[in-house]
Amino acid sequence: MTSIKDARRRLPQELIDSLYDTFTEPIVDKILYGYCDEKYTTLRVNTLKYDIHSLMNYFKQINIKFERVSWYNDALILKNAKEKDIQKLDIYKNGYIYLQNLSSMIPPIVLEPKEGEKVLDVAAAPGSKTTQIASMMKNTGYILANEVDHIRAERLRHNIQLQGANIIEVRESRGEILGDEIKDYFDKVLLDVPCSGEGIITIDNPKSIRGWSLKEVEKLSKLQKKLFESAYKALKPNGIMVYSTCTLNKKENELVIDWAINNFKIKILDLNLKSNSFINAFSDGLHKDIKKAIRVLPSKEYEGFFVCKIQKLAP
Structure with a gap:
């Protein structure tokens, strides 16, 4: 198996530096072991x-x-x-x-979709979470599954059909414009945003590392904020949104949520999930309630993830 020493050598130095800037040395070691472990x-x-x-x-x-x-x-x-x-x-x-992956199952569990509700999945392909939500709703209600890329949308349709999830409508559109077109409509919104993928790196798969850069992190954090605003607009007052990423840095996670708290009428809700692979989000210098979110550390069972549960407050 690849050692931590090999992982440090093979990963971009900017990524290693970013991990040490964000986490304590023991946590960085855990993350690097997670990158090396076969899932x-x-x-x-x-x-x-x-x-x-x-x-x-x-x-x-x-x-x-x-x-x-x-x-x-x-x-x-x-x-x-x-x-x-x-x-x-x-x-x-x-x-x-x-x-x-187990981490991918967490956002729908946290969202708690109920039978008969209207649910939006803003960036749905390939449909793992979308079809999980449909099964949790027992195929009653309505799910709008949005995907901007046509090829990924076709994969989404295939998975929906195979799973027998017939309450899902697929829409091919930019997630940033959804909220202006469909306002205050959905009971629940899953906002599993495009991200830099630091949580799904595997050291033996160069493709999992190839697209990462600090510049990409910066670019994605701007997109994530636009998607958050759109999802917020589409959500009913008192509705629930789950924001999630498969990355580890604060810029795409805590800092997006802190920005959202400062710009929208929202409340961060508690998560009732426990595992040795889960740690509380950081709140130092940020809104204190952000610590209610969780970060999942990569391991043999889990990919790295961030999950935050949010309520849109009534005007």
Whole structure:
């Protein structure tokens, strides 16, 4: 396995410096170990077609070892199977399960979509969280899944159809303009924004590092603020938004939320999720409630993530 020393050597120096500027040395070591570790295969059952107990019984029959997830009854961590092994199974081909990192499952769990609600997913492709939301809503209500890129939107449509999630409408549009076109309409909004991807780096995959730069971080933070404003406008008063990224720096996470607190009528809500891989967001020099958000550190089970739950206050 790649060592931390090798990771430091192979990662951009600007990224290493940024990590040490943000985190303590023990946390940076954890992050670097997470970059080096081979991830377990994780998945969730698609409850529109299947159930967790049938899935567990099936895995026992074919000798796939698994572990339950404390904060999500419908998710499993597989101990002796790779994604390519699972992709050969009929339950995968027929949309009974969805291969998805545990961190990616957190934003819909935090959003808590209910049956009959209207939900917006601002940047939806490839549909992991969108279809999870549909299953949590038991295919009742309405989901608008927005995606700006046509090819990614086609992938989104494919996954929606395979999962049998028939309450989802796909829209190909820039997320920044949604809020001006559809105001005060949605009960819930998932804002899983485009980001620099520091949480999904794997040291043996050069593609996961190639696009990262401090300049890109700066560019993305500006886009994230525009998307936040649009999502805020689309959300009903007293509605709930979840802001999430798969990156680790403060500029795309805490500083976006601090900016939002200073510019919109919002309240940061508590998250009731516990794991050794979760740490509180930073609030030093920022609004004190930002510490209610969580940062997920990369590990064998998790990709790096940031999740914040927000309520839009009534005028």
